Each structure stands twice: as structure tokens, then as C-alpha cells.
Amino acid sequence: MEFMTVALPALNEAFGLILQPAVLSYLVLGVVMGLAVGVFPGLGGIAGLSLLLPFMFGMEPVLGLALMVGMVAVVPTSDTFASVLMGIPGSSASQATVLDGFPMAKKGEAARALSAAFASSLFGGLVGATFLTFFVLIARPLVLAFGLPEMLMVTVLGLSMVAILAGRIALKGLAAAGLGLMVGTIGEADAGGSLRMATYDIPYLTDGLKLVIVGLGIFAVPEIVALLRQDKSISKTAALGAGWADGVRDWFKNIWLSVRCSVIGVMVGVIPGLGGSVVDWIAYGHAVQTTKDKSNFGKGEVRGIVGPESSNNAKEGGGLVPTLLFGIPGSGSMAIFIGAIALLGSGDIEVGPAMLKNNLDITYSIVWLLALANVVGTILCIASSGVIAKLTTIRFTLVAPFLFMLISFAAFQSGQNLADLVALFAIGLLGIFLRRFDWSRPAFLIGFVLSNPAETFTNQAYQIAASRFRKSFEEGIDYIFSPIVIVLLIITVVSVYFGIRQAKMIQAEGDVQSGSKRAPLIFLLLFLAYLVVAFINASLIPDFALTDKIFPMTIGAVAIACCLYLLWRMRVSPETDVIFADKEVAGDDASAPHGLWATLAWFAGLLVLCSIFGFIIALAIFLMAFLRIRGGESWPKAALLTACGIGFMCLMAGALNRDFPPGLLQSFVDLPWPLT
Amino acid sequence: MSILSTLTRRCLLGVAAVAVMTSPALAEVDLSGKTVEWVIPFSESGGSAKWANFFAPLLSEALPGSPTVVVKFMPGAGSTKGANWFQKEKAGDGTLLFGTSGSTQFPYLLDDPRVRYEYKDWEVVMASGTGGVAYLDAETGAKFDGSANGLKGIDFIYGSQGATRLDLVPLLAWQMLGMSVEPVFGIKGRGDGRLMFERGEANIDYQTSSSYLKGSMPLVEAGTAVPMMSWGALDADGNIVRDPTFPDIPTFKEVCEATEGCETSGETWDAWKAFFVAGFPVQKMAFLPAGTDAEIVDTFAKAFETVKSRADFAEISAARLGKYPVYTGGGASSALSQAISVNDDAKGFVKGWLKEAYGVELK
16 A cells, blocks of 8 residues: 555656656766776776766756666676677676577577577566565565575575586586685685785785686686687687577567566565675576576577576666665665765765655656666667677687787776786686686686675674574574575575586586596696695684684585595596596697697786786787787788777776776886876 | 176076066966876775765865866775875875775774885875764663663674774773673675664664764664764864764763773773774875975865865765864864874774784784
8 A cells, every 4th residue: 555655656756757858868878888888898887987976966866867877777788798799707797698698609699699688688677677666665674684694595595506507527516616615715804804825915815806807717718718729700600690689589488587587686686795796696597497408508598698687687676775775785886876876966865764765756766767778778789789799700819819908907907906917817727727627617606706705694694693592592593594594495405406416417618528637637636735725724824713714614625525536536437537528638629720828828928018018018019919920910900900909998998097007117117198 | 798798697687586486376286187086095885985076076176277086996905005005106296196094094003014104204185084873772772871881791793894993993982881792793884784783683883973874863763773872072172072963972981981890091091082083083084195295285285175165065065974074284284193193002902902802913
């Protein structure tokens, strides 16, 4: 009844506010800017919103909101371009999309994959907005029902997706996830500030590795290097098979999956503190579990795109709940959004508990502006997907240097430090070997992403539970085993059980042949060595900081046990066993005309040049040399392409007010921008 | 010939003399067409970001030549990274401004070995403060009578960002009152702490003034939270008085005086007060690099003064910053010296207490 008396008039007012020509044109402007920024992997909404901030002061609230919402809304849509076309996860929202989107692009179905993704995003956004319109009224108590044990269980549910993505040998996937969790603990511990696998002499490590860098290193670098060795185009057929209409049809065929994943997206997005990091994996897992023939996942199954893409736009809507109702930003861009709202008009819109009471019309305006921006953004994206998809038919040797350019720049933006590039290279190397020896890269990434929430929630929930138990046993039990926890627990157990049974069908790396024993064994030993060192390192943390050591030690022990089992199995198995999977033995990699190390050396060269001359000069040398020597292009053409690349870089960085990595040269000589 | 040349020389000398005398006026700082970068050593989402984003457009208007003022973020190591970077920056032409917060001050005061910066080298152009309010849940709030006597023996849970951060001030205060407060570390911001309180997982919390007004007042109105005390504000003589934003809420000093076993003098009190002063009344400051020309420093101080004296400043800043003074020029300098002059006894005491209570050693 409350809905009829309170919400309907507010909803009516909201539409009155939104549906004005001025508001709509600001929205379109925001969407266009968002798309332009969003194609840059690793920058996303934060860069765009910071750019808009100076204009927000005193602006008419609805116009400012339209501009900002337009921009925020399309970032999870436009980063799909990078993840499908180039295998680059642009943001945490598009990690799972890479798994099936990129293989489709390789099959020449880039346009189909893109439009299926966009149609799903659009639908997800609309379902999200509809759902929110009702949900926002009752959201507060529900959000408050999600305490630490519940959030921990959602995190565990996310981790349980490792079971599905583990690959042919379950324990290998588990070990990969364990390594991801361990890499996620690098740096200063949240609880007690102890250092793990880091030292104050290398300040970079104390902050831990950033998701952007790990995502790019694990997915993008290995794919770019592998493709570059082939010297072909991304699309193996060098032609586009299915067009964009097929993609929309694909989505429509899977509309119920899309509905379910949208709802998952909103629900998980609503929980503050988790944000988007788990939602696309849960959606991907759901898509796998509800598909009868699972053999295509990881090789270009369209359901693997529809699921996560439906959820990640719906999640943005869900994320508005903690942002608007509690004033707690779910992500970096939401934080700026909150800051910007306070600048609007006379500053009377106050995000927080009072928002529903005083500004329900504004709340609804934001929700539906988001939905509308999705529509506009999607239409623009679908319209352009056919043309942009042609990128996949260009000879990859001409595309790769620009991708190296993009990912280096993106990586640098995460910490504004040359060490970002070193970290990218190191993680990239790890990614290359995980790929080569058929260790599950998604499992590693899930582990990394969920490492921090898993550790924090475990420690905090334990501490609070201990205090409850001190009061009385029942209170403790009530706290830990709330109805929500029990339901999540059942879902997790069921999904792990089915996941393990199905995992063998899903070969994210394709069918990898086995051959010699030596290389896989050496990698396993190195893998194990890191885990052991990290375990010992954690065990040396003094006991009063128990909260800082217990998590890495437990996870480390489990991962080490997995590795020891794998080692034993290697000892007793013949060379042809799947455990010795090695891409260099047979298949595309083995027959590639260019060697792994020579190809990687190009990328290393860019980094070395960069540390000496700074980014722009290094880029000029690198692009020229690469296009001329590796690409075999004529000098004029190489020069022209280089100029285009650098021009584009300067234009974007200049507009977004971003810096480039400086090198040694810059510490001796003062150079004008962009050479700084 | 010689007369002429002498004349000419005299003339030239005269011109030169005039030139010398008027040169400060000629060299008046003009930033038109330039871009002032305001570097904040935190992420885009924190309170310092809001603070700088609030001032940036106003500062742009007030500076001569209306340069573009952009806020840049350089997060890392709880602001130590950015501050160490700023320490190495050369005196410029007024195109670089740096913002600090209590989280930059505390490691500096506690001799954190990662600190390679020196506040005294920098040129302060503006300082602003805030306050804070601690509150209890309804159940424990009923036992609060203006003193903490009834709160002893209750297990309090508090969501904390870390004992060496601003949370040091509330944690030490509660301990002085004889309360047993267990901090749950690892939350990402005070907003998460409030959420933990709202979920009933924590039963005590504190917020800085603007967050309290926005996020916690509704809880007080709904009866689920009971304000306990504010940290107070400083009067002109450096005494702790009631916070003008919260005139009805007693200060920690008052509560301490009313509570058995809590003393408002002595080593512990002095240490608490020293860190309170460094963390709240002078929380955020804007600096120019070490050795910047006096004219440029002056220009910025004046520009902030202009911002401060805008007719609508009180109104637009109340929502963003709370009703707290903004110091410029000489006021900023004395605010700075107040914020960084914590005596060795207080330092030693707090270090010992951190080690004993939380096992935290800064080395």
C-alpha cells in the first residue's frame, strides 16, 4: 500500500523530471563521454567522473545527475569491447565475459558476441531498474540483514565457482585458486598491518597488487603474446561470420537465463562491501550449471556471455542501494558520485538514510536515468559493434603493439608508478605459464579478487562471533547460523558438488596435449616454492597479530597439500597423463612461427625503454621498431601508425588529465608534457 | 659628452632603481592559462577527496588569472607515499598544491619509519578542522548517564580502520573511561563502521561531524542510537570546549570528569589531547612545496581568504565540512604548529600504549 501512496507519485515526479529535452540531451552527452572513456581498459568511470566534477558545482541537480549517470551507466557496457575483442578485462565487471567472448571473437563471431553481450546488458539494466523501483522501499532492513557471516558466505559462494572452472584436474584448479588467494594477501594486512611477502624497502608491494594489473596480466598478456606468435588476425577465419542480429537472437533464446542473472546481479549488487567482484562469477557459474551441453564453455558458448553481462549492468543498479540509502559507496566511481551529488544545486540532496524520506523522486530519477542511459548506450554500442568487430580481422601484428601500449598505460594508472609496469610483466609471465600448462586462470583470478573480502570477513565475523559466544552460546549460534547463512551454505554445497562433476567438461584452455615431463614439473616446483616461501613468511608474523597470519597460513597449507598431491601424481603417471598438459607440445602454440621468448622480449623492451626514456619516447621507439621489424611494414607506414598511436594516447590522456610513466631521463631533464 | 653620458647613466640608474622598487608589483603572481594540480595522497573516495573537490572550483575563481584547479589522487601506504613524493618536489610556480589529513599527521607524529617528509619544510596556505561524536546503541545508551560509570563491564565492539589511524583518539578515550571496547579491525572507512553498528554487530561507533550529521543523526532520531560525547573543540586559549556544531552533546572532557577513575590531567590526558588536537581541530591542510616564493604563498593564502569570505561560504561549506573554522595565512601557520607539536612524553606514551594494547610496533 505504501507503494501506491508514496512511491507512485514520486515515480511520476521522477519521470516528469527526466523526460525533458535538456535532461535527455545531457544524458546522451554523458553516455557518449562514458563510451569514449570506457574503451580504455582500467580507467573506467572513475576517470570520467573526476573529469566532470569541476562542472558539477551549483549545476541544476537533474542535469548534473543525467550527465553523471549517463557516464557511469555505460562503462560496464563499453568495456565489453576490450574483453570480447582483445581478451582484455577492462574492469572487474567484464572478467567472466572474457572466458567465452574472446573465443567467439577468435572464431570470427565478434559481432555476434558483442551484440549478445549488449542486448543482455540492456535487458539486465532494465530488469535491475524495475526491480529496484519496488525494492528500494523495503531495501533497508534487507540490507541490514546481511551481516558479516552472510557476506562471508556470499564470498564463499563466489569462491565455490572455482569448482566449475577448475579444469580437468580439480586439485590443480584448487591450487591455482589458492595461489590467487595467496597473491591477494601480499602487502600490509588490513587487520594488524603486518607485512606479507613485502618489505618497506619496496613501498610498492606494501599496498598489494591491484586488480587491474592482475586481470590484465593473467588474461590479456598471455592472449596477446600467444596471438602475436601466430602472426594472423584474432579471428582465425579473418572474416566475420555471424553478424549482430544473430547476437540479439542468441540473447532472446536465453532470455530466462538473462532474467535470472539480472536478479542475481541486483541482489548481490545491493550488498555493500562486496560490490561487483563476485557477481559475474556467480552468474557465470549459474549459466554453466543450467546449460545441458556444457562442452562449449570456454570455447565460445554464448550463454557464457549472456549470463555475466546480464548481471553486471543489473549490479550497477543494485549498487545504488548502499550508495543512496546508506551513503556507502560500492565502488570507486560511486564514491565520486556521492561527492558530486553534494556539489549539485544548493547541495540539499543528502545521500544517506534520509534519501528515501526527503528525496524519493530524486532516487527514482537516478534509478531510471540509469536504465535510460543503458538503453541509449546499448543502441550506440550495437550500432557500432559491426564496424568495431572488424578489428578482429586485421593482421594481429599490427594491432598488438597498440594493445601493449593500452595495457601499459592502463596498468600505470592504477598506481602511477613504474613498478606497475614491472608488476604487470611479472603477473603476465605467470599468466603465460598458467595458460601453457593448463592451470585454471579464472580460478586464480577468482582467488585473487576474493582474497581480501574472504580474509577480512572471516576475521571480523570470528571476532564478533567470539564476543557473542562469550555472552551466551545461543546468541553465538544465532549469529553464525542465521537463515540466510544456511540457505547460502546449501547453495554453495550443491554448486560445489555439481561443479566438480561438471568441471571436466569445461576446458577453458581448449584441449591441451601432454608431452614431456620436464617443463610441467619445473613449473609445479616453482609454484610450490612460492607457496612454501609465502607460508613461512606468514608464519614468522608474531603471534599477537594472529589475525594477519591465520588466513595466509591456512590457505597456504591447503594449496601446498594440493601441490604435493600433484607432485606425487606426476611421479606415478606416464608422460601422456593430462597432468603433464603443455601447450608447447602440440597445437597452435607449438606450431607458431615465432618463439615465446622472442615475442615476450618485445614487451619487455617496451618496459625497459620506458624506465629509461619515459612512456611517450619509449612508445615512439617501440612502435616504430615493432612495426618495421616484426610487422615488416614500410618506414612511412610505420611512422604514420606510430604517430596515430601516440596522438591518440596524448589526446585521451590530455583530456582525462592523466600522466605518463616517467623514466630515468625525466629525473635529469625537465621536459614538457607529454614527454614528462 | 661626459655630462650627457653621466645623465644617461643617472637616468638609467634611476630607471633601474624604480624597477627594483616596483619589481614585487611587476612580478605579481598571475596564473592565467595555467593549471594548478592539487594532489591528494588518498583515493578518489575518501573524505580528503571531498574536501579538495569542494575547494577546487572556489579556489580557481579566487586565484589571480583564474587558473584551472584540478584535483589529482596519489593513494598509497595511507598517504605516506604521496607525502614522501611531495617532500621531493621543487619549489614551483604555484602550480602544485598538496593536501594532507589526520592520517598524514599521525604517522609523522608517531615517528613511523616510512615517513620521509617534514611538515616544517612546507608552506601551509590553508587549514581546516572537524569534530567527532561517539555514540552507543539503544541498549547500552540507556545505561549512560553523562558518565561512563554504568558502562563498565559491558563488552563493546567497534569497527575500526586501525589503531594507528584517527581511531587512536576514540580508542584511547574509551579506555580512559574504563570501558572495554574491542576493535574489529579491517574496515575500509567510517561508513562501514556505521553500517556495522546499524546491523547490530558493533554497539559503539564514532563519526566525524559531517558524517554524523548525515548518517547517524537519523539513527538517533529513530531511537536506535544514543549520542555519548563529542571530542569537543578548541577555544582561542587552547581549552577544550563544547563543539559549536553539537552544543547539546557533552565533550569527552566532561564525561571523563564525571567518570570515576578518569582524569583530565596527567600523562594519559595530555597524550590524548595532543593527538586529538592533531587529528581533529586541525585535520586537513593545504601546502605549497618547500621554499616556494613568499609572493606565491601569499597569493594562495589570499585566495583561500577570498573563498572563506564569500557571502555564501558558511552555507555551502556547512553541509560539506561542518561548522568549523577555516584558517588561512597566519592562522594556518599557527594551526599547523599546533597540529605537529606533540611533545615526546605524549608520543612515548601513545607508542607504549599501542604496543601494549594492540601489539602495534612502528618500525
